[in-house]
Amino acid sequence: MAQALEHRTAADDKLLTKHFLAVLVERAPGRSVEVRVPPYAAAQVIEGARHTRGTPPAVIETDPTTWIALATGELTWADALTRGRITASGERTDLSAYLPLSTREDTPPAVTETTNKIED
DSSP states (O other): OHHHHHTOOHHHHHHHHHHHHHHHHHHSOOSSEEEEETTTEEEEESSSSOOOSSSOSSEEEEOHHHHHHHHHTSSOHHHHHHTTOEEEESTTOOOTTTOOSOOGGGSOOOBOTTTOOBOO
């Protein structure tokens, strides 16, 4: 998985960003925090006061590379905050309890095209 993630295209980043946001929505349902990953997607998550109009009271914003690294466990929430790769304002904006969303153990083994044998 790590090797495949190193050679991503913009289309891959868009797909992965939307996928991992959808996983977060499943694992942390609600509408109190908006997670923004421009230019690809945004989602509202986490139970609490519902946001309906205007700027939400709790917002997290990051770039696709950082979001994918957080989702796959390549980067921790604390490290991303310390390095300034995330902006988070408002209540309930610590996503560390929900991350990572996917790990190497979640990834099915690769099948090589030439041998059709499963690789570890």
